[in-house]
Amino acid sequence: MSLHPTDVGHRVVVRRVLTGPDAERPQFGDVLGELIELDAERQCVVVRTPTAEVVISVADIVAAKRIPPRRVKDLELERIAALGWRGSDTEQLGGWHLRAAGGWTGRANSVLPLGDPGVPLDEALNFVRSWYADRGLPPLFQLPLPATRRLARSLEERGWRDLRGALVLTAEIADLRLPARDLPPVTITGEPDADWLAAYHYRGTALPDVAVEVLRNAATPGFASVRQDGRTLAICRLTVDEGWVGITAVEVDPAHRRRGLATHLLAGALDRADAHSVYLQTEPENTAARAMYEKLGFTQHHVYRYYGAA
Structure with missing residues (x-):
């Protein structure tokens, strides 16, 4: 078997024997899905498919390998x-x-x-x-x-x-290069408190009342922040849907930039998200943000443009 602990959380294909040892001609079948466990004690692997979690004995495995993630359109x-x-x-x-x-x-x-x-x-x-x-x-x-x-x-x-647009960047969480930082811990709450909201300036402006309604309007929104000595240094919002983490509302206090707070915040948010991949949006003109995300392992997935009526 060619699977290793580093493959946990990734897509794999496992070929296994389906017939017993006395069969005249053995039959084989493939299991395609996410490797969620390598159990040395039970000598088995567990693969999550779209319909079930499949437990496969190591003794039945003919071949197994990690494969690229499914391309989401x-x-x-x-x-x-x-x-x-x-x-x-x-x-x-x-x-x-x-x-x-x-x-x-x-x-x-x-x-x-x-x-x-x-x-x-x-x-x-x-x-x-x-x-x-x-x-x-x-x-x-x-x-x-x-x-x-x-x-x-x-x-x-x-x-x-065509009025404006954004780039959509994605990554498999397990492949991200998120360096450890000696910074205050990342905290995540289910509601944005006054300090979190005060730290968020959408397009450089204060938030209207409707903004709080939009920010809360998701199945399981999380509001992450890094705070020190009573001051909010960095924030972001995260949601998890269908195995994807969406990162939005990323903002770092201008007085505390270039300390690695954005990557520290991202690492803390993703560490507690039950998901396999992450997406975020950034403006095409924001070359500094693009360079940072690409260094971490994000790649461009697609773009979107806003079209307004004449």
Whole structure:
């Protein structure tokens, strides 16, 4: 067997014998999934598949190896990310997910097209315009690319404009290079307290009242912070959905930058998350953040762009 403790938490394929020792012709079967345990005492391995946890005796293993992670497509990852950052008011139009939250953040106030709207495009766009107008908001699309390139072209033909965008970076948690730091511990709470909220400045501004509602609006949000002598030095928000950790709202006190607080915070947050992979977003122009994340082991998964009506 070629599996090692370092393979725990990664995808593996295990070929095993299915027939007994007296079979005239042995039959084999493959188990594909996440290796969750190497049990030396019981001489077995445990692999989590999409339907069950499979216990395999070492004696039955013909071959086993670690394999690359399953590539999650752009739209699938954005569907998962939408679970972690939600609008407070939502509606479905076929495969289009309409979200609104008082105008705070693009992701919570835009259409995420995960499939066909179920009606002709112009009819769907009229519905979008009306839906957002009823809420006092401009119509906005979040378009993951390249998956929605055709829709982007159709919007451009109708006068919609590319306004801004973001890069989505991902990594397998087990592969991240997170150096240990001699810094105060990372604490995680289920609610953002006043100090956490005071430390967060979305696009450099203070948070509106609706922001707290958006930040809390997830299945299991966590609010991580590093504090010292009564002062909050760094914060981030994390959510866990379908094996993915979403890291958002990362901010470090300007007076305490270049101490490794961001990586220390990330390590502390991921250490307590029951997940296999992590995603985060950063602006294309933020070259310093991109360089830091790439050094840790993140790679670019896709981009998304916001399109607004003319």
